[in-house]
Amino acid sequence: MRAARLAGSGATATLAATATLAATVALAATLCGCALENPSIRRLPDQTPAADNAAAIQRADERAAAQAKQAAQSANVPADAVTPLTPADAPSMYSYDPWARLNRSIYRFNARFDEAIFLPVADTYDRLPSPLRHGVRNFFLNLSEPDSALNYLLQWRPVSGLRSVGRFVVNTTLGIGGLFDVATHLQLANPLTGFSVTLARWGMHPGPYLVIPLLGPSTLRDGVGQLADYGVAYGINLADLYRGDQSWALGTLNAVNQRASNDFRYYSSGSPFEYETIRFLYVHRELIEDAALHAKSPPRVRDPRQPAGE
Amino acid sequence: MTAPTATPTLTSTSTPTSTSTPVTVAATGPATGLADSAALRATVYGTPPRDIAPLPARVPLEQIDIALPWARPVPAVFWFDRRLRVWFSPQDKPAPLAIVISGTGSGGNTADLGLLRAALYGAGYHVLTLPSPTFPGFIVAASSTGVAGDLLQDSRDLYAAIRQILAHLPHRVRITDIDILGYSLGGANAAVVKSIAATDGALRIHRAVMINPPVSLFASIDRIDQLFAQSIGSGDEGIERLYAKLYARLANVYRTPEQIAIGDSEVLAAATTVLRTDQEFEAAIALNFRIALINVFFAGDLYAGTGVVVDPQHPPRVGDSLEEITRALRSRPFAEYFSRVFAPYYLAHRPGATLQSLRADNRLDIIGAQLAGNPDYYAQTNSDDLILSAPELAWLQSTLGSRLAVYHHGGHLGNLGDRQQIADMLEMLAGHWDRAP
Numbered sequence: 001m002r003a004a005r006l007a008g009s010g011a012t013a014t015l016a017a018t019a020t021l022a023a024t025v026a027l028a029a030t031l032c033g034c035a036l037e038n039p040s041i042r043r044l045p046d047q048t049p050a051a052d053n054a055a056a057i058q059r060a061d062e063r064a065a066a067q068a069k070q071a072a073q074s075a076n077v078p079a080d081a082v083t084p085l086t087p088a089d090a091p092s093m094y095s096y097d098p099w100a101r102l103n104r105s106i107y108r109f110n111a112r113f114d115e116a117i118f119l120p121v122a123d124t125y126d127r128l129p130s131p132l133r134h135g136v137r138n139f140f141l142n143l144s145e146p147d148s149a150l151n152y153l154l155q156w157r158p159v160s161g162l163r164s165v166g167r168f169v170v171n172t173t174l175g176i177g178g179l180f181d182v183a184t185h186l187q188l189a190n191p192l193t194g195f196s197v198t199l200a201r202w203g204m205h206p207g208p209y210l211v212i213p214l215l216g217p218s219t220l221r222d223g224v225g226q227l228a229d230y231g232v233a234y235g236i237n238l239a240d241l242y243r244g245d246q247s248w249a250l251g252t253l254n255a256v257n258q259r260a261s262n263d264f265r266y267y268s269s270g271s272p273f274e275y276e277t278i279r280f281l282y283v284h285r286e287l288i289e290d291a292a293l294h295a296k297s298p299p300r301v302r303d304p305r306q307p308a309g310e
Numbered sequence: 311m312t313a314p315t316a317t318p319t320l321t322s323t324s325t326p327t328s329t330s331t332p333v334t335v336a337a338t339g340p341a342t343g344l345a346d347s348a349a350l351r352a353t354v355y356g357t358p359p360r361d362i363a364p365l366p367a368r369v370p371l372e373q374i375d376i377a378l379p380w381a382r383p384v385p386a387v388f389w390f391d392r393r394l395r396v397w398f399s400p401q402d403k404p405a406p407l408a409i410v411i412s413g414t415g416s417g418g419n420t421a422d423l424g425l426l427r428a429a430l431y432g433a434g435y436h437v438l439t440l441p442s443p444t445f446p447g448f449i450v451a452a453s454s455t456g457v458a459g460d461l462l463q464d465s466r467d468l469y470a471a472i473r474q475i476l477a478h479l480p481h482r483v484r485i486t487d488i489d490i491l492g493y494s495l496g497g498a499n500a501a502v503v504k505s506i507a508a509t510d511g512a513l514r515i516h517r518a519v520m521i522n523p524p525v526s527l528f529a530s531i532d533r534i535d536q537l538f539a540q541s542i543g544s545g546d547e548g549i550e551r552l553y554a555k556l557y558a559r560l561a562n563v564y565r566t567p568e569q570i571a572i573g574d575s576e577v578l579a580a581a582t583t584v585l586r587t588d589q590e591f592e593a594a595i596a597l598n599f600r601i602a603l604i605n606v607f608f609a610g611d612l613y614a615g616t617g618v619v620v621d622p623q624h625p626p627r628v629g630d631s632l633e634e635i636t637r638a639l640r641s642r643p644f645a646e647y648f649s650r651v652f653a654p655y656y657l658a659h660r661p662g663a664t665l666q667s668l669r670a671d672n673r674l675d676i677i678g679a680q681l682a683g684n685p686d687y688y689a690q691t692n693s694d695d696l697i698l699s700a701p702e703l704a705w706l707q708s709t710l711g712s713r714l715a716v717y718h719h720g721g722h723l724g725n726l727g728d729r730q731q732i733a734d735m736l737e738m739l740a741g742h743w744d745r746a747p
Contacts, residue, residue, distance in 0.1 A: 039376035039393075039478045047399075049365035049428035056359035063583075084562045087554035094633075104629045111390060267390040270417055270447035271605050272626075273636050288561045295565035 111266035142178025196225025349694035350591035352724025363732035391450035413494030415602020456613025465502035497523030538596035
C-alpha cells in the first residue's frame with residue numbers, strides 16, 4: 001500500500017516535473033523571442049469604437065470647458081500669480097540615465113515578459129464581464145486610500161487627506177469592501193496620491209531614469225515612492241491581504257488588473273529608438289508635473305544637488 | 311509624367327446608383343504657401359470626435375504574427391521585429407475583405423486604422439490592417455531589400471505579404487471579394503498592389519480606394535522637408551529651441567490651479583494643445599514625419615551597408631545606446647536619405663537605373679494607365695492637402711475623373727473618419743460612388 005502510494009506520488013511528481021519542464025521550455029522559448037507557431041494568431045479583447053468616440057467627445061467638451069475657465073481666469077490675473085516659465089527655464093532635452101545598460105536590459109526583459117505572459121493573461125482577463133473588472137479595480141483602488149490619506153497629510157493637504165479617509169470608510173462599508181465606488185457618486189471624488197508625489201512636493205528631484213522589472217519606466221524617486229507605498233500597505237496589512245496565504249493570488253490579480261487597464265504595448269513603435277523615446281516622454285512628463293506642483297505649492301525641501309538660492 | 315491640366319475633364323466612368331451627398335470639387339491646390347492655417351490645424355488635430363461617422367459598438371480583433379520566408383537576416387537591434395504583425399477583424403459570416411494599408415512610417419494598428427477598421431467592419435467587411443512598408447516592423451520582417459521608399463518594390467513586398475497572410479487565415483473565414491485601401495503613402499501602395507495583383511493573376515483585388523495619396527512620393531516628402539526647414543531650421547539647434555518653447559508652454563498650462571496630472575499617454579496629445587502659430591503647426595507636422603524618416607534612414611543604412619550613420623563593420627548590438635545615432639539622424643532630411651542610401655542601393659541593384667528614373671518610378675504615373683482606364687480605382691483627397699501641389703491635384707483629377715472626391719478642407723488626413731469621407735469611401739468600395747454633377 002505504502003509502495004503503491006509512493007509509486008503514485010512518484011508518477012505524479014514525474015508528471016509535475018515534466019509539465020513544469022515543458023512550461024519552462026515554452027516560456028524560455030517565448031521569452032527568447034522564438035516563434036512556436038507560424039503564424040501565431042491571438043484573439044484580443046473586442047474594440048469598442050462607438051463608446052471610445054463617445055468618451056472622446058466627453059473629453060473634448062471637458063477640455064473646452066477647462067480652456068474657457070482658464071481664459072476667464074487669465075483675464076483677471078492676481079498680483080501674486082506664479083511667474084510663467086520661459087524657454088530658458090526648460091531642462092535639458094537629454095535625460096539623466098547613468099544606468100542605461102541595465103535599464104535597457106530590463107526594458108527588453110519586460111517587453112518579452114509582457115508579450116509571453118502578461119498580455120495574454122491581461123487580454124483574457126479583459127474579456128471578463130465589465131462589472132466584474134470594475135469591481136476588482138475599485139477594490140484595489142480602495143485599498144490604496146489609507147496610503148493616500150497618509151501622503152496627503154505628509155504633503156500638508158489635510159482636507160484631501162480627510163476626503164481619502166472618508167472615501168475609504170464609505171466605499172468599504174456602503175461599497176461592500178470597496179467593490180463599488182459609492183463615494184464618487186456621493187460627490188466625494190479625490191485623486192489618489194502616493195510617496196512619489198510627496199517626495200516631489202518636498203522638492204526631491206526625480207533623479208536618474210530607472211526601468212523597474214515588470215513595472216516599467218520610472219525614476220529613482222518614483223521607484224522609492226512605490227516601494228514606500230508598498231511598505232505602508234504591507235505594514236497596515238488590511239484584512240491580512242498582504243501577508244496571508246492569499247497574498248500572492250491577490251497580488252497577481254492586481255498586477256493583471258493594472259496591466260489590462262494600461263494601453264502601452266512594448267515595441268508597438270517597431271522602432272529600435274523606442275527606449276530613448278519612452279525615456280524622454282516619461283522623464284519630461286515628470287519634470288512638467290514637478291514644475292506644476294511647485295507652482296501650486298512651493299517646495300519645502302530643496303534638492304540637495306541644487307545650489308542654494310536657485 | 312503626364313502633363314497636368316488646370317481644368318481637368320470630369321468624365322463619369324462609373325454608374326451612379328447612390329444619392330451620396332455631392333462633394334464640391336476645387337480645382338486649385340493649397341491656398342497659401344505650403345498649406346493654409348486651417349489645413350495645418352486639421353492635419354494636426356484630425357477629425358473632431360463629434361464629426362466622426364457612426365461606428366459599431368464592438369469590433370472583434372485578432373493579432374497575427376507571421377514569419378515570411380523571404381525575410382532577410384534580422385539585425386540584432388531589431389530583435390523584436392522578427393515577424394510581421396498585422397491585425398484582422400473577421401465577420402462571422404461570408405463577407406468581402408477590406409485590406410487597409412497604413413501611412414508613412416506607421417504600424418498596422420494606428421488610431422486612423424482603428425477608425426477605418428470600425429467603419430468597414432460596421433459596413434460588413436472582414437478587415438485586415440497592415441503597416442506601411444516604411445514601418446520598421448515591415449522593413450525588417452517583410453521587405454526584400456531593407457531599403458524602404460520605392461513605391462513599386464515596397465508594393466511588391468506588400469503584395470507578397472498579403473498573399474502569405476491570406477493563405478494562413480483560419481478556414482472559418484469565408485471571403486467573397488477583396489478590396490484594398492490605404493491612406494497617405496498607404497493609398498499609393500494600395501493602388502499599386504491592385505495593379506500588381508492584376509498582372510500576377512494569383513489574387514483578384516476588386517476595388518482600390520486611395521485616401522489622401524501622394525502623386526509623387528519624393529515631391530511630397532520634399533514639401534515636408536521644406537516645412538521642416540522653414541519652421542524648425544536645418545540643424546539640431548532648431549529642434550532644441552522648439553522643445554524648450556513647447557516645454558515652457560506646456561508646463562505653464564499645467565501650473566494653473568485647474569489642471570490635473572498628465573496621463574501616461576497624454577504628453578504628446580497635450581503638446582499639440584499649446585501650438586499657436588502656423589509655424590508651430592508646421593513644425594509639429596514636419597517633426598512627426600522626421601521621426602518616421604529616422605527609422606527608415608537607420609534601417610536602410612544598416613541593410614544597405616552605406617555607412618552614413620551605422621558602421622557596416624560594427625553595427626549596433628542589442629543593448630547598445632542609440633543616442634548618438636538619433637541625434638545624427640534627426641537633422642538629416644529625406645534628400646540625404648535619397649542621395650546617400652536609397653539611390654546608391656537602387657543604382658547598384660537595378661540595372662539601367664538613373665537618378666531621374668528612380669524619382670520618376672516613385673510617381674503614381676507608373677500605374678497612370680490603369681488609374682485612368684480601370685473604373686475600380688478611386689481616390690479621396692483635399693484641396694488643401696499639404697502633400698500635394700496644385701498640378702499634382704489636377705493630375706489626380708484628370709486621371710481619375712469622377713472617381714476622385716476632392717473635399718475643400720481637411721489638410722492631410724484631417725477629415726479621415728468624418729461622416730462624409732466614410733460614406734463616400736463605402737460607396738466607392740461598393741462601386742456605387744459618383745460625384746453628382
